[in-house]
Amino acid sequence: MVHAPAPGERTTAPYGVDVTPPPLSPLVVDAVGVRVGIDLSALTATDRDTVARAWADARVTDPTPAQVVVAPVSSDRDGQTLSDLSSRVTQAAIEERRGEAWMLHAAGLAARDGGVVVLVGPSGAGKTTATRLLARSWGYVSDETVGIEPDGAVRSYRKPLSVITEGQGYKVQHAPRDLGLLPLPTGSLRVRRVVLLDRDRDHARARLVPVPASEALVLLAPHSSALASMPRPLGLITSVLERTGGALRAEYAEAEQLVDLVGDVMVEDLHRWPEPDEAPSDAIVATPPSGSSHGGGRRYRRGIVVDSCPLPDNRLAVLTGETDGRGTLRVLAGAAPALWHAADDATRDDLLRAATDGAPDEEAARAVDGILDQLVEAGLLTVTAE
Numbered sequence: 001m002v003h004a005p006a007p008g009e010r011t012t013a014p015y016g017v018d019v020t021p022p023p024l025s026p027l028v029v030d031a032v033g034v035r036v037g038i039d040l041s042a043l044t045a046t047d048r049d050t051v052a053r054a055w056a057d058a059r060v061t062d063p064t065p066a067q068v069v070v071a072p073v074s075s076d077r078d079g080q081t082l083s084d085l086s087s088r089v090t091q092a093a094i095e096e097r098r099g100e101a102w103m104l105h106a107a108g109l110a111a112r113d114g115g116v117v118v119l120v121g122p123s124g125a126g127k128t129t130a131t132r133l134l135a136r137s138w139g140y141v142s143d144e145t146v147g148i149e150p151d152g153a154v155r156s157y158r159k160p161l162s163v164i165t166e167g168q169g170y171k172v173q174h175a176p177r178d179l180g181l182l183p184l185p186t187g188s189l190r191v192r193r194v195v196l197l198d199r200d201r202d203h204a205r206a207r208l209v210p211v212p213a214s215e216a217l218v219l220l221a222p223h224s225s226a227l228a229s230m231p232r233p234l235g236l237i238t239s240v241l242e243r244t245g246g247a248l249r250a251e252y253a254e255a256e257q258l259v260d261l262v263g264d265v266m267v268e269d270l271h272r273w274p275e276p277d278e279a280p281s282d283a284i285v286a287t288p289p290s291g292s293s294h295g296g297g298r299r300y301r302r303g304i305v306v307d308s309c310p311l312p313d314n315r316l317a318v319l320t321g322e323t324d325g326r327g328t329l330r331v332l333a334g335a336a337p338a339l340w341h342a343a344d345d346a347t348r349d350d351l352l353r354a355a356t357d358g359a360p361d362e363e364a365a366r367a368v369d370g371i372l373d374q375l376v377e378a379g380l381l382t383v384t385a386e
Contacts, residue, residue: 027051028066029058031093032103032147033155037066038085043074047081054082057140057176057183058158068092083170086162090144093157098325099229101155102148102236104194106223107131108141108156111266114189116154118146119250119262120223121197128161129255130197134262135181141189145225150236152243154189191240193265194220196249206257208264209249213238214311214331216247221319221329228321234309234329238317300343300351300372303379308340316340318380330378336371343381348372 026037038055040048051072052059070092072085094103107119107127117138121127131143140158147155160173161181196211196219211219217237227233241247245268250261306321316337321327332340335355342354348369352360355368375381 026066026069027055028060028064029055029089029159030060030156031058031089031159032097032101032142032145032157034068034093034096035060035064035066036089036092036096037069038089039069039071043072043081047072047074051082051085054160054173054175057160057181068096079168079172080170082160082173083162086144086159086171086173089159090157094145094225097147098226099231101150102227102230102233102240103225104146104148104220104223105144105225106146107143108146108154109134109262109266110139110141110154110156110184110189111192112139112185114185114187115192115266115268116141116146116189117192117262117265118148118154118194119197120194120220121199122223125197126199126255127197128163130258132161132163132179132181133255134258135176135179137259138182138262138266139184140176140181141184148191148236148240150239152190152240154191156184156189158184191244192268193244194241194247195262195265196220196247198249198251199253199255200251201253203251203253206250206252206261208261209251211247211249212313213241213246214313214315214317216241217309217311217317217329218331220247221327226325227329228306228319228327229325232307233327234307234317234319238309238311298348298383298385300346300348300376301382301384302340302343303382305380310337320379330380332380334371335368336375339368339371340375340380343375 026039028035028037038051040051043051070088072081074081097103104118104120107130108116110116119127119130128143131140141154142157142159143161144159145157149155158176160175161179162171163174165172217234220237221227230236248265250258252258252261306319306327309317311317311331316332317329318332318340319327319329338355339351342351351372352365352368356364372381376383
């Protein structure tokens with residue numbers, strides 16, 4: 001009689017090698033560079049097989065242990081179990097990489113040379129639909145999250161595709177291989193372009209349109225996970241965009257039109273990237289006020305911010321953050337950048353001179369007062385009275 005191991009029981013193979021039955025071992029997958037273990041021990045044999053098949057393309061086969069472990073919750077609907085598990089793995093990976101990389105809620109496709117085109121868009125913009133079509137020609141990187149390192153390296157997340165299906169209250173999960181999606185090329189991956197998806201039936205023709213840096217920052221920030229936890233995040237984003245030729249907007253009506261648009265981007269040359277310890281040159285971080293003395297009255301100081309970054313159009317991007325990694329990005333224009341920079345324990349008169357090149361008038365004074373009120377209300381400036 002053959003002894004069947006109990007759940008979790010280890011058996012001894014010939015030559016004294018301990019073997020854990022594969023269905024009961026944590027299934028380790030690679031999620032944006034994080035080894036996430038999926039604990040299958042509480043599932044039925046059928047559910048374990050279902051999970052293993054769905055995550056086969058992301059599975060890590062070497063013996064390196066998982067960095068974090070999640071456990072699927074059984075449901076009377078297999079699809080619900082897989083959908084919930086996908087969210088658990090994603091959140092665990094993002095939390096583990098918090099503060100280390102730019103985590104974009106995006107799809108990714110890889111050319112044979114390792115160049116990755118990142119497709120960004122809100123829910124319903126067609127990322128998964130585009131991925132199902134485009135990843136039959138280029139390597140499937142992810143349909144959910146793409147991790148971009150400071151040196152431009154891309155971390156893949158070859159999870160099951162989450163597909164909105166009529167009549168289902170959850171997204172149905174499909175293994176990439178079951179949809180005929182291509183594997184990754186050999187070698188490392190590096191970001192080639194960031195493309196913002198703009199699907200609209202009214203677009204007369206499909207085209208790629210350059211996106212100004214200030215607009216790109218505003219559009220990309222909401223799709224960036226734990227942005228405020230990163231060191232100098234605005235500098236990293238602007239560096240990525242500059243070194244890849246700037247963000248593009250794909251204006252199209254049907255997913256099939258993306259084939260030619262993405263194909264054009266796939267043949268672009270990869271741009272130069274800095275060494276891993278080379279900081280983006282255009283990023284600045286607000287420093288604490290110096291405490292220099294000015295005239296009496298109210299004094300203005302810069303509030304605490306995560307990062308600030310000058311933009312090519314004489315605007316200034318400023319990111320404030322919460323303790324949980326969430327952030328608020330504001331783009332300052334007009335006199336606001338000069339006022340914010342000059343607020344180093346400065347009086348109103350100091351700021352008025354800074355904003356008007358030393359030639360204030362009543363109209364300018366009223367405008368400056370209004371801007372100062374807005375900056376204080378937003379927490380970008382603090383004010384004290386002597």
